[in-house]
Amino acid sequence: MTENSRTLLDQASPEMRAAFSDRARLQGMLDFEAALAKAEAALGLIPTTAAAAIAAECRAEDFYVTRIARGAELSGNAAIPLIAALTEAVTARDPEAARFVHFGATSQDAIDTGLVLQLRTALGLFEVELERLGRALIALIDQHRQTLLVGRTWLQPALPIPFGLKAAGYLSALGRVRQRLRELRGRVLVVQFGGAVGTLASLGTRGLEVGARLARELELGLPDLAWHTQRDRVVEVGATLGLLAGGLGKLARDISLLAQWEVAEAFEPRLPGRGGSSTLPQKQNPVGCAAILAAAARIPGLLATLFAAMPQEHERGLGGWQAEWDTLPEVCLLAESALKHAVQVIEGLSLDPGRMQANLSRTRGVVVAEAVSLALAPLVGRSAAHQLVEGACAKALAQDQELFAVLAELPDVTSRISLAELQGLCDPSRYVGVAEELCTRALAEYASITRSQA
Amino acid sequence: MTENSRTLLDQASPEMRAAFSDRARLQGMLDFEAALAKAEAALGLIPTTAAAAIAAECRAEDFYVTRIARGAELSGNAAIPLIAALTEAVTARDPEAARFVHFGATSQDAIDTGLVLQLRTALGLFEVELERLGRALIALIDQHRQTLLVGRTWLQPALPIPFGLKAAGYLSALGRVRQRLRELRGRVLVVQFGGAVGTLASLGTRGLEVGARLARELELGLPDLAWHTQRDRVVEVGATLGLLAGGLGKLARDISLLAQWEVAEAFEPRLPGRGGSSTLPQKQNPVGCAAILAAAARIPGLLATLFAAMPQEHERGLGGWQAEWDTLPEVCLLAESALKHAVQVIEGLSLDPGRMQANLSRTRGVVVAEAVSLALAPLVGRSAAHQLVEGACAKALAQDQELFAVLAELPDVTSRISLAELQGLCDPSRYVGVAEELCTRALAEYASITRSQA
Amino acid sequence: MTENSRTLLDQASPEMRAAFSDRARLQGMLDFEAALAKAEAALGLIPTTAAAAIAAECRAEDFYVTRIARGAELSGNAAIPLIAALTEAVTARDPEAARFVHFGATSQDAIDTGLVLQLRTALGLFEVELERLGRALIALIDQHRQTLLVGRTWLQPALPIPFGLKAAGYLSALGRVRQRLRELRGRVLVVQFGGAVGTLASLGTRGLEVGARLARELELGLPDLAWHTQRDRVVEVGATLGLLAGGLGKLARDISLLAQWEVAEAFEPRLPGRGGSSTLPQKQNPVGCAAILAAAARIPGLLATLFAAMPQEHERGLGGWQAEWDTLPEVCLLAESALKHAVQVIEGLSLDPGRMQANLSRTRGVVVAEAVSLALAPLVGRSAAHQLVEGACAKALAQDQELFAVLAELPDVTSRISLAELQGLCDPSRYVGVAEELCTRALAEYASITRSQA
């Protein structure tokens, strides 16, 4: 443990943490420098040997983070001391090559392109986990199209709903996030390359050529312009991950509510040591949901920072750009930690259909009051029907009777509806509308999004 | 002035304010109710006469906002009292029809679809103004591709840049916002229709048919599922407007900095009464920029609210949904007020190219120090070149001399570079790289986005 | 309904809405102008007759909001057109007096002092409602010191807790908010008076005299300096109300969770029309809690705006100050709407102690597992005790038996603890520690805060 480390509570995957580690940040900038040198050599602007020497030194593990950090504080960004250190290293290898390090670029070119490279890695990791969560949700939907539970609005029982349709809601949101992530790739996965003020002045007339070649080296796009102080590209990544985290937070909210002792319809996977308490032997805490909800609670404030930092000054900002540096990575890490936990929770989700049924029954049939009311409306008038059923509900609850039993004793009802029909109306499993078709629609929609993705 | 009004400081356009007025909110819900009745009549679910009677009463101006407001507080949302009042009104016209009001829907169906209709209006208004701002920026770019001013980074002079390239940056961001707005239309412009828990139970097996017909009536899409507690669609609208506002804030930041007395390179339009002071006769305040910056400062916090409200409970949320109600409209109003002001500022923007040139000159040539340094590097070595020019810059500034003059007296320089060449190196207008091509690229990119929009 | 009104969903009290209406904003500025004239007349700087004429015209109801609004957009703030209109009105009454309108002040002096006057009104209204909520909570605590329910952590049953102690938590937080509100009064209830740049230059050497007199007229403090661009005073008000709203949100979260059908331990007051549904006859929605939670969800984003707007430029800001104008009032309105709803919910709160007891029983005694485990620890060792009780809990739940019954059949237990003692250990009412003393402490602490307030 170093004195200053702050990773005790990070819960992103090791891969994602690596993607946004100090080393990855340095490597991102170094990849830019190597690719720039290669591009310039390919175009005859610098010697091929110089490009080779530069590229050979562009390995993050050879640099001292603490030294770069000290330099970053003094100079205002991490690229300046890194380039100085790189130049030193190149000099040792090939003094001639040293003067071509960072040729034609500005420090923000390296920093932003490095960030884009980190984001590309992150988007790849997200894609894999999104795919996995999607598969787990599809399985849940398939399995539980007819597993009824109480649908709840305002935290009160409303009508029956199959668990599969709840899961279809999660999948549907996931599909739209994947769609947006695909849409933004073209805007985001581009190089930053403009030189000090975006004109590429130090490359004379050849700036765009170099830019195109640089982009090809890095397998990124070449945007119309440098975007040093137009930050919508990176903020959009944050916002889209915010939509992801919001959807995962919704999923976790639901599961944690279903996992309440008094509801007990769904549970996080039970693993040894998971969710226990230091003193209470009986506890099974929904720790995955808590982690997801915490991430979903933290991202919005970080997004506010990113949006608020957009109005940056002239050709390079003062404070706004700097405010992004740790904020966007934090959004990525939190969103991924939420996604990782969601995969665990959904893949290991344990449902109790018996308890779902029991909870439905405990409502004494009032969750289908609407069905009875609608059936009676054409027979006795809508208002009379509503009042009649409202009274019957109250009685059923007060006397702990089934709504069916109460209604079966009302001549106003039995004179108009047969007992068999009444029983049908009071059967929750018959009052689920087009729930199954909706599940099918959601599956089809998701499939169409992921297909077009490929 | 009503006692409770709070519109003194609203600066959105009258059209946008109308789009998010209380009346428009009511009309949105009523449009849903009318379309629902028509759809159900078309499918034979309710009498055609009933649909006609209902539609005839769906006029917002016939309802009392204060009464609906009181009811909304009691019942928890505005649709419940509105539907009650509508039912009353329909009863007076055709008692039979009354029982078909709101048939098969839930209050959130009306509220959310109403919101989508308001958003469609808003998106249309945005489109018009974005088009207009785009035109004004294109004109600026065309006119000022060669109008040089000091490019500034960290609020310090860096290199020369044509004003047209600054404007191209604004246009480029605008283009991406238009692209995103186009992408989100399919996701956002859809009906909300699910009944109490999203199953459309009260319509039996015909829910999807009704949904499809309803969507057609309103010229909206039919989504895979109801999205009562999956809020990414509406949050995405907010986020995209946040990207717009961020870009406009950047534009306003720049203009207000250029308008400083000590810089005096660009000014907001001067109109009688605009930007004056109550006591200071000399003041010309950049009030348009201030309004844009204020809007850009207010939207991020509102977006944090929208993102944070996403994890909504089960089939209908408790608190989160309600938190959206005034927040998203506020985002729309603020973004539009920023856009409206940006159109005014850019269309009436007054530039002072003479002052730009003078400010460039006042840097004594140090803004092209990089050019000289790069030219000397191959001749004397990079490090020696850098030191030589650094020293010359310091001397030029200390003695208030031109960098050229200082360099022209250095044998190390003049022995290697002719005076004519040196003069060329010190000419800011020759050190702008590919600025003009970049302007062309930005114009082409924007044209391609707007073309594909049509 | 005016076309542009947006008050349909405001739920603050009429008094609070009046305090932040357009009219109140104008009146705040006019009160400043009247007091300034009186102060200057008292010091012989302007004629007494002029002060009288000015004061006579300082009635908000005589001004046209829409005209002031148009002027505000053009000039950048509402004070400029208001002062112009006031000057016109004074001219009509006494042409000589007109030239003393706003003498020595700047528009921000009027706007900020007006805001402080509005805040003073608001703080008074808060005080009354806080007092009322405090009384209602004290009654709940007194009544329910021994009313046990399941204490829940991570939404899972933990140990028994008296409802009175939960309520004591709400009261405790309320007390600290009242303490903070008292502490900030001296900082916040001060005039803003500095002239254009804070030097009071146009009053020569007499600025501070005028300031002192002005402050006395308005019964406000005179701060050390003008605070045109030092905004901590007003942001602090927002932050403190944010703490209030957070605490009320916690209260509403709890109540809405207790009101779940499956828990059914506490309910919002049931009033005709309150919390019903448009289609579901059985619904009792916790609409008060939803309103509180929505307010608590909206305030944090608004606070982010206020904090982010603090770094304002030089002697008067550009964008940041303007971002406050509608934001702080919104915080006040939302916080008050939460408080108003909390008073209603708590005053009319309906508890079901029988159900609380039943829910405790339904845990089969596992909520006191810790008690048994602790009692066994010295007898069999801590680890053995923990394992023994853990196993018994699992068995009790699996077989739906009382933990006591399971334990009573274990020789390892009965050989060491008498059945009577075991029964005592399994009695939730005996496992509440110092809950009653804590209630007393909380009541005493709150009393001491409110006493010192008086």
Place this chain on the structure above:
Amino acid sequence: MTENSRTLLDQASPEMRAAFSDRARLQGMLDFEAALAKAEAALGLIPTTAAAAIAAECRAEDFYVTRIARGAELSGNAAIPLIAALTEAVTARDPEAARFVHFGATSQDAIDTGLVLQLRTALGLFEVELERLGRALIALIDQHRQTLLVGRTWLQPALPIPFGLKAAGYLSALGRVRQRLRELRGRVLVVQFGGAVGTLASLGTRGLEVGARLARELELGLPDLAWHTQRDRVVEVGATLGLLAGGLGKLARDISLLAQWEVAEAFEPRLPGRGGSSTLPQKQNPVGCAAILAAAARIPGLLATLFAAMPQEHERGLGGWQAEWDTLPEVCLLAESALKHAVQVIEGLSLDPGRMQANLSRTRGVVVAEAVSLALAPLVGRSAAHQLVEGACAKALAQDQELFAVLAELPDVTSRISLAELQGLCDPSRYVGVAEELCTRALAEYASITRSQA
């Protein structure tokens, strides 16, 4: 460099980073455990030898962060695995003592009390740096009470102002922050001690005694109640640091604007390597101001998270509490980094009074237009005076003449005011009102706050 480190861009002081390192977090919890054992031993609840054994093992450096981190992810918080590891360690030393580890407490007791201990350290560090910044500002005020520069509103010249009065504004805000920090200590520096649900059930009737003793051990207060889900205490710390950061951001905004090339009135300290550029030899970037502004831009979003997380569930929250864990430390670190940079910037601030005077002169006297206008008003009428001076300003600026010279040629003026008097009116140094007295007031107010602090 470890693979996952993320400290490259942290700029808080080493002391503050240590205060919020993983190690400090562990040590905070361990200090709680040690003190708890001691308190219980002192009260005869556990053996003295057990307390000694426990205390002996409570050294953070003996625990493996990565192991605790893995356990934290599984169990939901860091205290559970830490206590398990501690118990193991104590067992090795004294098996009997092991069963008294964490006796009577819950994991949140350890975590929150540990946090309070970290906050106490942090508040101490803040105090030292606030004192130092205060001293530097006092020196600036003393030195520059009469150093005039252009006062600027809306980024436009308004009236002259002494630099000392600007600095007095920074000091005044600082004083109020120190006052608030003092006020909150009593609320914040308290133990968290409640056991699983706040009743201290496992300590029978002795919970409060233990609490009092524990508090004494740690030199913290004992609050009325446990505050597991009443989070105002810690959020208040964040909010107060947000006010600090906002004020520092304002200071940095000012300095960076004054440091613009075109203004050039104030500069950050120039140190070798500080604020340079990788390619532009002439650059002196205000890197300290950028760091302060970035911190001030990041804190508001973090505060939104803290406020939004307040409505936590029942006796222990699900997601909200967890959202605080890294957020509040981040606020502390950012606020301190801003403060540290502000100390550097202010202590080394370099002013250019000559340039200030020159900039004042370059306004051609229009910054004192108000003075002339006010002097003429009684002689020719206010409106005529305003028009006359407005015209003269326009002419002065258009023709690049001194306002005095323009006025001196107007018979309307010279017939009423002597040239000597006119010259006086046009002298900026005579138009600064009570600026010096205000400086004195601010110094006195600050002194009174810091005195009462002692």
